[in-house]
Amino acid sequence: MTDIEQEFFKEFETKLWKAADKLRSNMDVANYKHVVLGLIFLKYVSDAFEERQNELVELFKKDDDENIYYLPREDYSSTEEYQHAIAEELEIRDYYAEKNVFWVPKTARWDILKEKSVLSLNTVIWQNEQGKDVKLKSVSWLIDNALDEIEKANPKLKGILNRIGQYQLDSEKLIGLINNFSNTRFHHPEFNDKKLNLKSKDILGHVYEYFLGQFALAEGKQGGQYYTPKSIVTLIVEMLEPYKGRVYDPAMGSGGFFVSSDKFIENHANVKHYNASEQKKQISVYGQESNPTTWKLAAMNMAIRGIDFNFGKKNADSFLDDQHPDLRADFVMANPPFNMKEWWHEKLADDPRWKYGTPPKNNANFAWMQHMLHHLAPTGSMALLLANGSMSSNTNNEGKIRKTLVENDIVECMVALPGQLFTNTQIPACICFLTKDKAAKDDKRNRHGEILFIDARNLGFMKDRVLRDFKDEDIQRIADTFHTWQHNWSEDKNEPGFCFSANHATIEKHNFVLTPGRYVGAEAEVDDGIPFDAKMASLTSKLKTQFEESDKLEEQIRKNLAGLGYDI
Template sequence: MANKEQKFLEALDKKLWTAANKLLPSLDASVYKHVVLGLLFVKYVSDSFDNRCQELKDQFNNPEHDYFLNPEDYDSDEEYQAEIVDELEIRDYYTEKNVFWVPQLARWQILRDNATLTPGTEIEIKNGKTHTYTFRSVGRLIDDALDAIEKDNPKLKGILNKQYARLQIDQAKLIELINLLSEIPFSHDTLQSKDILGHVYEYFLGQFALAEGKKGGQFYTPKSIVSLIVEMLQPFQGRVYDPAMGSGGFFVQSEQFVKKHGGRIGNVSIYGQEYNYTTWQLAAMNMVIRGLDFNFGKEPANTFTNDQHPDLRADFIMANPPFNMKEWDTGVSDDDPRWQYGRPPTGNANFAWLQHMLYHLAPNGSMGLLLANGSMSSNTKNEGAIRKALVENDLVECMVALPGQLFTNTQIPACIWFLTRNKKERNGFRDRSGEVLFIDARNLGYMKDRVLRDFKREDIEKISGTFHAWQTGEGYEDEAGFCMSATLEKISKHDFVLTPGRYVGAAEEEDDGEPFGEKMARLTTQLSEQFGANAQLEKQIKQNLAGLGYEC
């Protein structure tokens, strides 16, 4: 991204968080994220509508355009201008460009201009025909605006969070928030409005995850990790599924990946599931604003007890399910067909998520999921047996160990499992049967602040490039300390532990020309001298303290 664009987005971040903090004293983080993001949605669709409106005005006045309205065809300028106003209210002009049709009540200018009215004041609204709207409160005005958008856009039915009137929010704070959001531009010389909104959502979700603590980690995955998994799986075409989708980050990155490589996003079908109702709504909004078709099931639901896509066999599955989830199996049968490789323990859902995804994987499908590091080595209550069965059935394709401090709200070290049902030669891939690639990426990345680590673009390219070179057999070589291709026989000798560090070894150090025996003698002497200097220093400190009257 260009420096100018980066500065624009950074300035936007600061303004956004200032806006969000206006509600902090009165609302819990898990609530106010939906207050802010709901208003941002209205602002975005209104801005997109206004941009299309201006584009249409220019076309109506352009003699060379098909939409040109000739002033000479009207008896007066007033009649001509009235015709333009009527034409601007024709829905088809907007939907043909995949722009949301926004009814007048829901347009941002109506919210901004009428938020401070006295309850009982009547507003004249044109929505197909002119009628009177009675203002009761700014919260109710927002709810009615969202309801109007939902009625005019069937894809949004049941998605928008219409609860502003019920929340105990200081009306003055809500008005101040509207005024602050009014200053946020969803337009830029080189950035698309959808990309700006995507950045806004990503930034907010990260900040809200920090504010919420562990709960936030159930839906927020750092963009760099999402990008890494998408780059490795390359979901160009087919069915993409996330059984723990959160706000839909994997789908957004899949869209960007396909477009980046010249593909058509229409070639990808999106399926997801989410248990939390408000997060399910957020994910759906995330898809709708991008014009993406999706199937998130009939309702938010528990993936284990109420599978919304029982017959789905996906070509690509990507997920970041909750780590080490306990008591996940209430209402789940011990002989559930998903547990083909072993019954996961009640105290940890890691292998339940993994097997659920495998169950939904197509015969030539591939999947990647984030799990806690314990999944690579634990033998607790059948986990070792399940891992062994996965390896022996040649389902594991690649294991990636990640550096620490990547996640906003947990210090649990994590890894990425990549599995596939078919390692045979196909689609440019060589036959990888009986092999597993191990990548140790713990030394990659950089500290972007005092707490969080992140991957650079070149880190993502190094990991994904190594994986693809190994898959194709073009240019891959084992690299000590980073990557190694191991046989199933070798893995069995390690008791089916899949920790990359066991296989890649340590990076080779540069030979400085000093023989090992001489170096060892020199360093031992140096260490002895330092111990002696330390003892002398300790003795001197004690003498000084004694001189001051202190006993040691």
């Protein structure tokens, strides 16, 4: 992304957020996000539809033998007849479907929404298909009607657009939101009088992701249920490199891992010399989410980006109602809830997923891990975020499960993360990378009996008083270290304080604890060129001087206290 595009996004997103947040008033953020994201979605689909209409008008008028869309002007007796023909042609749905643009019925288009929202209640706004007058009931009804019409016209969206009437936001606030969003456009963007080469989908994707992050911050702990920090998602995707195959997330939240996989393919297309659009067709997305509103958020997140997805027939508990029982995925990625207590049910007692040991009934960390392993293909790779305690705890069978995983050569890499990365918890976390196949293939070396430990706790920066984040170079450093270890590693590449490749014998000596700090050691001191003897003599001299000064200070304090009548 160019610097000017980054500046554009920053200003665009901030402008929209300020407009939305100012109008929030006392409405709960958990509800308000659905109102705002629903309106943003409506604005986007209308802008994308209009963008395609403008392209079609140009194609209809372009006299070119290879242009199948051309409508010759001479075939029509008048300008009015020609314009009418173009208008009719613009209402043919196939023109939009061929470009994966959502069909937007006339009553759901943004201009109509804006025009009708300011009318008085009970004003006739249009006639329905039966020729009956339809009156304006409320602005929220107008918006919900638009969402209804779009869902009816686009089967992919059925059941995923959240209606806003239930939140009882007054009409004036909704009109304010509509007017504010009307001042922004998702197509033909300009910044500082320069036209930008950005599509509607690109802009909406950034805005949607930004708003999810802002809502997560505003909601605090609850917001973390659907949002994983972008930098952590990016790090995992960069390390796993999901180019093709089935991608699965059993605790998907708003679908951040799928979006990052999509971006990963786009960003690496030129480097790998392949066509990004064709490569995306080789990716299949599967997910599951128990929260019904978050399930809809994820589905809408995929829909606006044109990502085909299978999130099951409904929102459901991954342990008790697995929506993809037969799935064996090539890549599994997840950020499940840390240390989840209320998850056990007696019917899970002899579940075939607990291949490496029955997980504790009061903590689901190793249940999530084994659920993911169960769905991992024989040659697949996976990553999940876990609370650090899981890597060292020996209570409630956790130590035995961890030992069994190591002995079965399932663990590939452990990454310790810095604190303050998450909006919803301060619990120290790590990323656990697992695979069922460490054999040499596809230019990867044989990694049997080895585990890479990376301690990234000192990386990143404080982006504000509360939250830490990774820089791009931090992500690249960690990912490059992992890929180097997979392909071409030697002992001299172990870096004290940062990374170490340990064999199983070494891990056994540490009682199968998988905390990276146990293995990477202390960071090596920088050689300043001063010989050890000279440095030691200097330090000893300084220490002697400091002892002498300490004695003098102690004597002075004793005298001062004696003068006050105290003797020590």
